[in-house]
Amino acid sequence: MTDLQQDTSLEFIASNIDILGTLLPEQLLKPQVGIVCGSGLSTLAASFRERVEVPYSSLKGFGTSTVPGHKSALAFGLLGPADGVPVVAMLGRFHAYEGHSLSTVVYPVRVMARLGVKNLIITNAAGSLDPGLPVGTIVSIRDHLALPNLTGFNPLLGPAKPQYPRFLPLSTAYSHSLRRALFHAAHQLALPASAVGEGTYAWVSGPTYESPAEGRFLRAAGASVVGMSTVPEVLAAREEGVEVCVLSLVTNFVVIPDRYRSVREEVDAELAGTPLPPSPQVEVSHEEVLAIGKEKSEVMRALVEKTIELIGKGV
Numbered sequence: 001m002t003d004l005q006q007d008t009s010l011e012f013i014a015s016n017i018d019i020l021g022t023l024l025p026e027q028l029l030k031p032q033v034g035i036v037c038g039s040g041l042s043t044l045a046a047s048f049r050e051r052v053e054v055p056y057s058s059l060k061g062f063g064t065s066t067v068p069g070h071k072s073a074l075a076f077g078l079l080g081p082a083d084g085v086p087v088v089a090m091l092g093r094f095h096a097y098e099g100h101s102l103s104t105v106v107y108p109v110r111v112m113a114r115l116g117v118k119n120l121i122i123t124n125a126a127g128s129l130d131p132g133l134p135v136g137t138i139v140s141i142r143d144h145l146a147l148p149n150l151t152g153f154n155p156l157l158g159p160a161k162p163q164y165p166r167f168l169p170l171s172t173a174y175s176h177s178l179r180r181a182l183f184h185a186a187h188q189l190a191l192p193a194s195a196v197g198e199g200t201y202a203w204v205s206g207p208t209y210e211s212p213a214e215g216r217f218l219r220a221a222g223a224s225v226v227g228m229s230t231v232p233e234v235l236a237a238r239e240e241g242v243e244v245c246v247l248s249l250v251t252n253f254v255v256i257p258d259r260y261r262s263v264r265e266e267v268d269a270e271l272a273g274t275p276l277p278p279s280p281q282v283e284v285s286h287e288e289v290l291a292i293g294k295e296k297s298e299v300m301r302a303l304v305e306k307t308i309e310l311i312g313k314g315v
Protein backbone atom coordinates (compact mmCIF):
# COMPACT_ATOMS: atom_id res chain seq x y z
CA MET A 1 0.00 0.00 0.00
CA THR A 2 1.39 3.43 -0.86
CA ASP A 3 0.40 6.96 0.04
CA LEU A 4 -3.09 8.28 -0.61
CA GLN A 5 -1.96 11.11 -2.85
CA GLN A 6 1.28 10.78 -4.78
CA ASP A 7 3.43 13.93 -5.06
CA THR A 8 3.37 14.75 -8.78
CA SER A 9 5.02 18.14 -8.54
CA LEU A 10 7.54 18.97 -11.23
CA GLU A 11 10.28 19.21 -8.58
CA PHE A 12 9.56 15.75 -7.14
CA ILE A 13 9.53 14.11 -10.55
CA ALA A 14 12.69 15.98 -11.53
CA SER A 15 14.49 14.31 -8.60
CA ASN A 16 13.93 10.98 -10.39
CA ILE A 17 15.44 12.36 -13.55
CA ASP A 18 18.52 13.25 -11.50
CA ILE A 19 18.66 9.68 -10.10
CA LEU A 20 18.32 8.18 -13.57
CA GLY A 21 21.09 10.48 -14.79
CA THR A 22 23.47 8.65 -12.44
CA LEU A 23 22.31 5.17 -13.56
CA LEU A 24 21.90 5.43 -17.35
CA PRO A 25 24.23 6.14 -20.23
CA GLU A 26 23.47 9.39 -22.10
CA GLN A 27 21.90 7.60 -25.11
CA LEU A 28 19.16 6.00 -22.94
CA LEU A 29 18.27 9.01 -20.82
CA LYS A 30 15.78 10.60 -23.22
CA PRO A 31 13.41 7.82 -24.34
CA GLN A 32 11.05 8.74 -27.17
CA VAL A 33 8.61 5.88 -26.79
CA GLY A 34 7.22 4.34 -23.61
CA ILE A 35 5.71 0.88 -23.19
CA VAL A 36 3.51 -0.32 -20.33
CA CYS A 37 3.72 -4.11 -20.02
CA GLY A 38 0.45 -5.75 -19.02
CA SER A 39 -0.02 -8.96 -17.03
CA GLY A 40 2.52 -11.54 -18.17
CA LEU A 41 3.84 -9.24 -20.91
CA SER A 42 7.17 -8.06 -19.48
CA THR A 43 8.88 -9.90 -22.34
CA LEU A 44 7.92 -6.92 -24.53
CA ALA A 45 11.26 -5.49 -23.40
CA ALA A 46 13.17 -8.71 -24.12
CA SER A 47 14.86 -7.42 -27.28
CA PHE A 48 15.96 -4.00 -26.00
CA ARG A 49 19.60 -3.40 -26.88
CA GLU A 50 21.98 -1.77 -24.35
CA ARG A 51 19.26 -2.62 -21.82
CA VAL A 52 19.45 -1.20 -18.30
CA GLU A 53 16.85 -2.16 -15.67
CA VAL A 54 16.13 0.25 -12.84
CA PRO A 55 14.06 -1.21 -9.97
CA TYR A 56 11.15 0.97 -8.87
CA SER A 57 12.66 0.79 -5.37
CA SER A 58 15.60 2.95 -6.56
CA LEU A 59 13.22 5.71 -7.65
CA LYS A 60 11.09 8.16 -5.71
CA GLY A 61 7.29 7.86 -5.63
CA PHE A 62 7.02 4.44 -7.29
CA GLY A 63 4.98 1.75 -5.56
CA THR A 64 5.65 -1.98 -5.74
CA SER A 65 3.55 -4.13 -8.04
CA THR A 66 2.08 -7.02 -6.07
CA VAL A 67 0.44 -8.91 -8.95
CA PRO A 68 1.99 -12.15 -10.32
CA GLY A 69 3.25 -11.50 -13.85
CA HIS A 70 4.26 -7.92 -13.01
CA LYS A 71 7.86 -7.04 -12.14
CA SER A 72 8.68 -3.72 -10.49
CA ALA A 73 11.28 -2.06 -12.69
CA LEU A 74 11.76 0.33 -15.58
CA ALA A 75 13.71 -1.11 -18.52
CA PHE A 76 15.58 1.33 -20.73
CA GLY A 77 17.11 0.40 -24.09
CA LEU A 78 17.19 0.83 -27.84
CA LEU A 79 14.77 -0.72 -30.33
CA GLY A 80 14.66 -0.93 -34.10
CA PRO A 81 17.33 -0.90 -36.79
CA ALA A 82 20.59 1.11 -37.00
CA ASP A 83 21.16 3.39 -33.98
CA GLY A 84 17.77 2.43 -32.58
CA VAL A 85 15.00 4.40 -30.93
CA PRO A 86 15.53 5.03 -27.18
CA VAL A 87 12.65 3.44 -25.31
CA VAL A 88 11.52 2.83 -21.75
CA ALA A 89 9.21 0.06 -20.54
CA MET A 90 7.33 -0.32 -17.29
CA LEU A 91 7.89 -3.96 -16.31
CA GLY A 92 4.85 -4.10 -14.11
CA ARG A 93 2.15 -1.57 -13.43
CA PHE A 94 0.07 -0.55 -10.42
CA HIS A 95 -3.63 -1.25 -10.16
CA ALA A 96 -6.08 0.55 -7.88
CA TYR A 97 -7.32 -2.84 -6.59
CA GLU A 98 -3.88 -3.46 -5.05
CA GLY A 99 -4.57 -0.54 -2.73
CA HIS A 100 -2.54 2.01 -4.67
CA SER A 101 -3.97 5.51 -4.98
CA LEU A 102 -4.87 6.50 -8.53
CA SER A 103 -2.13 9.13 -8.38
CA THR A 104 0.39 6.33 -7.70
CA VAL A 105 -1.14 4.23 -10.49
CA VAL A 106 -0.48 6.96 -13.07
CA TYR A 107 2.75 8.33 -11.58
CA PRO A 108 5.19 6.32 -13.79
CA VAL A 109 3.41 7.66 -16.89
CA ARG A 110 4.04 11.21 -15.67
CA VAL A 111 7.72 10.36 -15.08
CA MET A 112 8.01 8.88 -18.59
CA ALA A 113 6.44 12.02 -20.05
CA ARG A 114 8.94 14.25 -18.22
CA LEU A 115 11.79 12.05 -19.49
CA GLY A 116 10.70 13.00 -23.01
CA VAL A 117 8.36 10.18 -24.06
CA LYS A 118 6.05 11.43 -26.84
CA ASN A 119 4.32 8.17 -27.72
CA LEU A 120 3.11 5.56 -25.24
CA ILE A 121 2.14 1.99 -26.09
CA ILE A 122 0.03 0.55 -23.28
CA THR A 123 -0.68 -3.18 -23.15
CA ASN A 124 -2.99 -5.22 -20.98
CA ALA A 125 -4.64 -8.59 -20.60
CA ALA A 126 -8.41 -8.41 -20.97
CA GLY A 127 -11.55 -10.52 -21.08
CA SER A 128 -13.55 -10.60 -24.30
CA LEU A 129 -17.18 -9.48 -24.38
CA ASP A 130 -17.47 -10.08 -28.12
CA PRO A 131 -17.60 -13.53 -29.80
CA GLY A 132 -15.78 -11.93 -32.76
CA LEU A 133 -12.72 -11.36 -30.53
CA PRO A 134 -11.61 -14.85 -29.43
CA VAL A 135 -8.87 -15.72 -26.95
CA GLY A 136 -5.47 -14.80 -28.37
CA THR A 137 -6.73 -11.83 -30.39
CA ILE A 138 -4.81 -8.58 -29.99
CA VAL A 139 -7.29 -5.70 -29.85
CA SER A 140 -6.31 -2.18 -30.88
CA ILE A 141 -8.33 0.00 -28.52
CA ARG A 142 -10.12 2.89 -30.17
CA ASP A 143 -12.31 4.07 -27.29
CA HIS A 144 -13.09 3.31 -23.69
CA LEU A 145 -15.96 2.97 -21.27
CA ALA A 146 -14.80 3.79 -17.75
CA LEU A 147 -17.51 3.22 -15.19
CA PRO A 148 -15.20 4.42 -12.35
CA ASN A 149 -14.64 7.74 -14.18
CA LEU A 150 -18.38 8.22 -14.57
CA THR A 151 -19.01 7.58 -10.89
CA GLY A 152 -16.44 9.78 -9.16
CA PHE A 153 -13.25 7.66 -9.27
CA ASN A 154 -11.46 9.64 -11.98
CA PRO A 155 -7.65 9.82 -11.62
CA LEU A 156 -7.74 13.47 -12.71
CA LEU A 157 -10.03 14.60 -9.88
CA GLY A 158 -8.43 17.33 -7.76
CA PRO A 159 -7.43 20.96 -7.75
CA ALA A 160 -6.62 22.47 -11.17
CA LYS A 161 -2.90 22.63 -11.96
CA PRO A 162 -1.55 25.33 -14.27
CA GLN A 163 0.42 22.84 -16.38
CA TYR A 164 -2.64 20.71 -17.22
CA PRO A 165 -5.94 21.39 -19.01
CA ARG A 166 -8.83 21.49 -16.51
CA PHE A 167 -11.28 19.76 -18.87
CA LEU A 168 -9.48 17.07 -20.84
CA PRO A 169 -11.24 15.99 -24.07
CA LEU A 170 -11.23 12.22 -24.68
CA SER A 171 -12.71 12.06 -28.18
CA THR A 172 -9.20 11.73 -29.63
CA ALA A 173 -7.57 9.90 -26.71
CA TYR A 174 -6.51 6.90 -28.81
CA SER A 175 -4.14 8.30 -31.43
CA HIS A 176 -5.32 7.78 -34.98
CA SER A 177 -1.78 7.95 -36.35
CA LEU A 178 -0.42 5.41 -33.84
CA ARG A 179 -3.28 3.04 -34.63
CA ARG A 180 -2.42 3.41 -38.31
CA ALA A 181 1.23 2.58 -37.53
CA LEU A 182 0.03 -0.49 -35.62
CA PHE A 183 -2.03 -1.85 -38.53
CA HIS A 184 0.79 -1.11 -41.00
CA ALA A 185 3.06 -3.06 -38.63
CA ALA A 186 0.58 -5.98 -38.57
CA HIS A 187 0.60 -6.02 -42.39
CA GLN A 188 4.40 -5.90 -42.58
CA LEU A 189 4.58 -8.84 -40.17
CA ALA A 190 2.05 -10.67 -42.38
CA LEU A 191 -0.25 -11.30 -39.42
CA PRO A 192 -3.65 -12.67 -40.47
CA ALA A 193 -6.45 -10.06 -40.31
CA SER A 194 -8.09 -12.01 -37.48
CA ALA A 195 -4.99 -11.65 -35.28
CA VAL A 196 -5.51 -7.94 -34.61
CA GLY A 197 -8.99 -6.55 -34.03
CA GLU A 198 -10.35 -3.18 -32.93
CA GLY A 199 -12.61 -2.37 -30.04
CA THR A 200 -13.64 -0.50 -26.93
CA TYR A 201 -12.04 -1.23 -23.54
CA ALA A 202 -14.20 -1.19 -20.41
CA TRP A 203 -12.25 -0.26 -17.28
CA VAL A 204 -13.53 -1.77 -14.05
CA SER A 205 -11.85 -1.53 -10.66
CA GLY A 206 -11.44 -5.29 -10.08
CA PRO A 207 -10.16 -7.36 -8.37
CA THR A 208 -13.20 -9.57 -8.99
CA TYR A 209 -13.75 -10.88 -12.50
CA GLU A 210 -17.17 -10.04 -13.91
CA SER A 211 -20.34 -11.84 -12.99
CA PRO A 212 -22.23 -13.03 -16.10
CA ALA A 213 -24.75 -10.18 -15.74
CA GLU A 214 -21.96 -7.61 -15.45
CA GLY A 215 -20.40 -9.00 -18.60
CA ARG A 216 -23.71 -8.77 -20.47
CA PHE A 217 -24.21 -5.23 -19.16
CA LEU A 218 -20.79 -4.07 -20.39
CA ARG A 219 -21.32 -5.70 -23.74
CA ALA A 220 -24.76 -4.11 -24.12
CA ALA A 221 -23.16 -0.76 -23.24
CA GLY A 222 -20.80 -1.10 -26.21
CA ALA A 223 -17.58 -2.49 -24.74
CA SER A 224 -15.62 -5.17 -26.61
CA VAL A 225 -13.15 -6.17 -23.88
CA VAL A 226 -12.89 -5.57 -20.14
CA GLY A 227 -9.92 -5.13 -17.83
CA MET A 228 -8.69 -3.59 -14.58
CA SER A 229 -6.06 -1.13 -15.76
CA THR A 230 -4.99 1.14 -18.63
CA VAL A 231 -7.62 3.90 -18.57
CA PRO A 232 -5.99 5.82 -15.68
CA GLU A 233 -2.67 5.65 -17.57
CA VAL A 234 -4.35 6.87 -20.76
CA LEU A 235 -5.84 9.86 -18.95
CA ALA A 236 -2.54 10.84 -17.36
CA ALA A 237 -0.69 10.45 -20.65
CA ARG A 238 -3.22 12.63 -22.48
CA GLU A 239 -2.99 15.22 -19.71
CA GLU A 240 0.79 15.21 -20.21
CA GLY A 241 0.34 15.68 -23.97
CA VAL A 242 1.54 12.15 -24.85
CA GLU A 243 0.06 10.21 -27.82
CA VAL A 244 -1.39 6.84 -26.81
CA CYS A 245 -1.84 3.45 -28.46
CA VAL A 246 -3.44 0.61 -26.46
CA LEU A 247 -3.20 -3.11 -27.19
CA SER A 248 -5.40 -5.52 -25.24
CA LEU A 249 -4.56 -9.21 -25.43
CA VAL A 250 -7.73 -11.27 -25.08
CA THR A 251 -6.93 -13.93 -22.48
CA ASN A 252 -10.44 -15.27 -21.76
CA PHE A 253 -14.11 -14.94 -22.62
CA VAL A 254 -16.42 -13.11 -20.24
CA VAL A 255 -19.71 -13.49 -22.09
CA ILE A 256 -20.54 -17.13 -22.89
CA PRO A 257 -24.24 -17.47 -23.83
CA ASP A 258 -24.64 -21.13 -22.78
CA ARG A 259 -23.54 -20.30 -19.26
CA TYR A 260 -26.91 -18.67 -18.60
CA ARG A 261 -29.17 -21.63 -19.41
CA SER A 262 -32.06 -22.06 -17.05
CA VAL A 263 -31.49 -24.79 -14.47
CA ARG A 264 -35.27 -25.33 -14.32
CA GLU A 265 -35.24 -26.20 -18.07
CA GLU A 266 -32.26 -28.47 -17.47
CA VAL A 267 -34.01 -30.40 -14.64
CA ASP A 268 -37.37 -30.52 -16.48
CA ALA A 269 -35.68 -31.93 -19.60
CA GLU A 270 -33.82 -34.50 -17.51
CA LEU A 271 -37.05 -35.66 -15.82
CA ALA A 272 -38.80 -35.83 -19.20
CA GLY A 273 -36.09 -38.24 -20.37
CA THR A 274 -34.61 -35.75 -22.88
CA PRO A 275 -31.54 -34.43 -21.02
CA LEU A 276 -29.79 -31.34 -22.39
CA PRO A 277 -26.04 -31.42 -23.03
CA PRO A 278 -24.02 -30.36 -19.97
CA SER A 279 -23.94 -26.60 -19.37
CA PRO A 280 -20.39 -25.16 -19.34
CA GLN A 281 -19.29 -24.04 -15.87
CA VAL A 282 -16.30 -21.91 -16.77
CA GLU A 283 -14.21 -19.92 -14.31
CA VAL A 284 -11.49 -17.48 -15.38
CA SER A 285 -8.23 -17.45 -13.40
CA HIS A 286 -5.16 -15.23 -13.35
CA GLU A 287 -3.06 -18.34 -14.14
CA GLU A 288 -4.99 -18.72 -17.40
CA VAL A 289 -4.48 -15.01 -18.12
CA LEU A 290 -0.72 -15.40 -17.62
CA ALA A 291 -0.61 -18.56 -19.73
CA ILE A 292 -2.17 -16.81 -22.74
CA GLY A 293 0.19 -13.87 -22.20
CA LYS A 294 3.12 -16.27 -22.39
CA GLU A 295 1.74 -17.99 -25.47
CA LYS A 296 1.27 -14.69 -27.31
CA SER A 297 4.31 -12.86 -25.94
CA GLU A 298 6.36 -13.26 -29.11
CA VAL A 299 3.72 -11.90 -31.50
CA MET A 300 2.95 -9.04 -29.09
CA ARG A 301 6.67 -8.22 -28.87
CA ALA A 302 7.11 -8.30 -32.65
CA LEU A 303 4.05 -6.10 -33.19
CA VAL A 304 5.09 -3.52 -30.60
CA GLU A 305 8.65 -3.44 -31.94
CA LYS A 306 7.55 -3.03 -35.57
CA THR A 307 5.06 -0.33 -34.58
CA ILE A 308 7.83 1.61 -32.82
CA GLU A 309 10.03 1.23 -35.89
CA LEU A 310 7.26 2.67 -38.07
CA ILE A 311 6.56 5.50 -35.63
CA GLY A 312 10.28 6.37 -35.92
CA LYS A 313 9.90 6.49 -39.71
CA GLY A 314 6.84 8.72 -39.41
CA VAL A 315 4.48 6.13 -41.02
Ligand SMILES: O=P(O)(O)O[C@@H]1C[C@H](O)[C@@H](CO)O1
Pocket residue numbers: 037038039067093095123124125126206227228229230285286289
Ligand atom coordinates in the same frame (compact mmCIF):
# COMPACT_ATOMS: atom_id res chain seq x y z
O1 LIG B 1 -2.33 -5.24 -15.82
P1 LIG B 1 -3.34 -5.93 -16.68
O2 LIG B 1 -4.52 -5.06 -16.99
O3 LIG B 1 -2.72 -6.51 -17.93
O4 LIG B 1 -3.85 -7.15 -15.80
C1 LIG B 1 -5.07 -7.84 -15.99
C2 LIG B 1 -6.15 -7.21 -15.11
C3 LIG B 1 -5.80 -7.77 -13.74
O5 LIG B 1 -4.76 -7.04 -13.17
C4 LIG B 1 -5.31 -9.15 -14.06
C5 LIG B 1 -6.43 -10.14 -13.95
O6 LIG B 1 -6.03 -11.41 -14.39
O7 LIG B 1 -4.88 -9.13 -15.44
Ligand SMILES: Nc1nc2[nH]cnc2c(=O)[nH]1
Pocket residue numbers: 125126127128204206208209210226227228251252253254284289
Ligand atom coordinates in the same frame (compact mmCIF):
# COMPACT_ATOMS: atom_id res chain seq x y z
N1 LIG C 1 -12.02 -7.31 -15.48
C1 LIG C 1 -11.35 -8.28 -16.13
N2 LIG C 1 -10.04 -8.17 -16.27
C2 LIG C 1 -9.40 -9.16 -16.93
N3 LIG C 1 -8.11 -9.30 -17.24
C3 LIG C 1 -7.96 -10.45 -17.92
N4 LIG C 1 -9.16 -11.05 -18.06
C4 LIG C 1 -10.06 -10.26 -17.46
C5 LIG C 1 -11.47 -10.35 -17.29
O1 LIG C 1 -12.13 -11.28 -17.71
N5 LIG C 1 -12.07 -9.32 -16.62
